[in-house]
Amino acid sequence: MRQSRRVRAKKKPKAREDKMKPRKDGRYVKKKVINGKAVFFYSDEKTERAAQKDIDRQMLDYAAKIASAAKFRVVAAEWEADHIDKISHRTWCGYAAHYKRAVQHFGDQYVDKIASADVQRYITNFASYGYAHKTVKAALQVLSMIFDYAILEGYIDKNPCAMVQIPKGLKHETRALPGTEEIEKVKASVDCHFGLFAYTLLFTGLRRGELLALTDEDIDFESKVIHVNKSVYYVSNQPHIKLPKTKAGKRDVYLLDCLAEKLRGKRGYIFGECKPMTEMAFKRAWERYARESGVTVTPHQLRHAYATLLFDAGIDPKSAQLLLGHSDYKTTMDIYTHISESRKKLDFEKLNSISKANNSVVEK
Structure with a gap:
């Protein structure tokens, strides 16, 4: 049996x-x-x-x-909650659209099932709508940060963004450098309403938020330097003060004589008196200044105009990096290269114009 x-x-x-x-x-x-x-x-x-x-x-x-948890929308929400207090409000505003778009696309998928090929298709499709390289790169960076968080929390072992390539041939946006005519308008309109703001940007290269946070205590007339040590950012129109996010952001810049004359005697916040300007107050002031002066450049373009002054003065890129407060040397070099290429184009146009004029004389 x-x-x-x-x-x-x-x-x-x-x-x-x-x-x-x-x-x-x-x-x-x-x-x-x-x-x-x-x-x-x-x-x-x-x-x-x-x-x-x-x-x-x-x-x-x-x-x-x-x-x-392993659904993407849950992990992404956890990342947002963990990350949002570690970055500035302005930085988060730059992330927000990419975050929302990623959650809409990957929301109900499990993070451990999302492969590099899935992310590549997402990025390639996003780029096909005509976005610039910088925008597509930002979209990929936000995704990558979410997956890095997923690794940290034990949801996945590898980041599927690691092997993803940004499509080639995307446009690279570069802000046009202010021309000589625009620079002269800024100089001539210094006494216009809010003209000193544009004038100070031109001769210091400060970021908008850094200048809005500037007080009389930050200006050393004897040593001829301006101490840059804080910045203004906005939440619901109200100004808030923050410290520089990198060591490079805290710096001293030259106080040029032409600017010192205009700033002497100012008290409190240079632009705002007892407290920084609200966001709407700044926008109204700048719009009025643009109407009265005819200046069409943006505040950030004036920062690039300052970089042009440094370039023309023969200031080496490393020193320019310190004055501009760039944490990455490459950022300064990119600006210097852009200035150099723009100058080459202007030189060609001048030479071409002269050659045409000479040929015209010979033909007569």
Whole structure:
């Protein structure tokens, strides 16, 4: 008589966990291996019993997150909550549209199922709408940051953006350098309403927010320098002060004699008196200035005009980088290269014009 053999069902691999242990720094720690990965849970509770409860709660939360979370929209929302306090409001405004578009496209997909090919198709399709290289690059960067966060939180092992290529042939947007006529308008209109703002931008190269945050205490007339150490940003029209986000942002720039004459005697915020201007007040002031002076350049173009002054004065790129507050040397070199290429074009046009005039005389 044949005996039946009992077949044991394979057990599902369980998560292994160690006992909770006290650490030298006073905290308690417990290690648990989940899906082959060691995950550590920490508690600052003072008693062992309270620490155990705290860690048990953390483990339940983690298990629930792993079970439900892996959808892109959930991970993206977690990244936003974690990231938004670490960056400026203005930076987030630049991310917001790309974040929203990514969530609309990948929202219900599980992050561990999104492959490089999926991201490549998304980026290629986005670029096909005529966006500039810089815009497409920003869209990819936002996606990459979300996936980096997913790696950090244990949702995935690799970033699918790593191998994605930005399509070739996209336009590279460069701001036109202000011409000589525009620069002369800025100089001539210094005494117009808000003309000093444009004049100061031209001869310091400060960013708009840096100049709006400038006070009389930042100006050293004796040493002939302006201390750049803060900036204004706006939330719902109201000004807020922030410190530079990089070491390069905190710097001293030259106080030229022509500018010192105009700034002497100012008190408080140079543009705003007892407090910085609101965003709407700034826009109205600039629009009025543009109407009265005929100046058509933007504040940021005047920053590039200052870079042109540095270029013409023979200031080397490294020194220009310090004066402009660029954290990346390449940014300064790109501006200098743009200036050089623009000058070559102007030189060609001048030479071509002279040659045409000479040929005209010979023919007569």
